[in-house]
Amino acid sequence: MSAKFFVKRLALGVLTLFAVSIVVFAATQALPGNAARAILGKTATPEALAALTRQLHLNESVFTQYTHWLGGVLTGNLGISAATQEPVAQLISSRIGNSGFLVLIAALVALPLAIGLGVLMAVRRDKLTDQVLSTGSLMVAALPEFVIGIVLALVFATNVARIFPAVSLLAPGQHAWDDPKVVVLPAATLVIAVTPYISRIMRGSMIEVLQSEYVTMARLKGMSERKVIWRHAVPNAIVPAIQVAALQLAWMAGGVVVVEQVFDYPGIGQALISAVSDRDVPTVQALALLIAGVYVIVNFLADLWTIVLTPRLRTTAK
Secondary structure, eight states, X not given: OOHHHHHHHHHHHXXXXXXXXXHHHHHHHTSXXXXXXXXXXXXXXXXXXXXXXXXXXXXXXXXXXXXXXXXXXXXXXXXXXXXXXXBHHHHHHHHHHHHHHHHHHHHHHHHHHHHHHHHHHHHTTXXXXXXXHHHHHHXXXXXXXXXXXXXXXXXXXXXXXXXXXXXXXXXXXXXXXXSTHHHHHHHHHHHXXXXXXXXXXXXXXXXHHHTSHHHHHHHHTTOOHHHIIIIIIHHHHHHHHHHHHHHHHHHHHHHHHHHHHHHTXXXXXXXXXXXXXXXXXXXXXXXXXXXXXXXXXXXXXXXXXXXXXXXXXXXXXX
């Protein structure tokens, strides 16, 4: 893999984020009404309204507002929250950590689980195990994440089995990793939501690889079935699963909005919903761009990992 290819993909990611920044800014500008009046309410004095208008740069041209905001983003200054009057970076920093911890735990469980289930379904193709797991994964994939979350809360946080808290309450200044119990049900919801997609792609890829000539040759040489599967089949079948896993991990960055709302989890999802309700434009812009950045970075890393695992792509990546 050449440095030129790496720089090209990196530049494409930066260009994508630039385009997303324009869309995010345009979307917030297209909101009806005056943001300053929506924040202060109908009882706001003209002086307070004028001061907030200047703070949000609403009295300047749209192009000037965008360049001012983009310049702040590039220098790490995300602006001041219009709802709380705190720096946006300070307001969302702890929430980013909580959401990152939630997604990390879900990914560490979901990826090995999905790959293992995919391998198992492929090895047991058309047998009872495959039929049960395939049918079950289709049923789970059809459920929205908020339904999964509600079912988990009913089963594990009510009179059925009161094991985990139904609401992820944290004290001010407390992080999710300080009380891991509050993460269990939200993380389980994300795991159940993404596992079916990855496992089914892994199953299809494994079935194709298991029918290949080099796997047949390995079996004819007397190699054990376990070695055939894990040394020859899985490394060659995992590339499509990596691409789907990247999409699912990127989805988690946006999917946490719903999951966090269900469990009242103090992450970026709740912060985004509160910011939209309060017409807190600087916070909405920062969080939307952050989620887009996660999508770009995860897919960029997935592409690099795919090239590393595929010799043919390593020689053509120029």
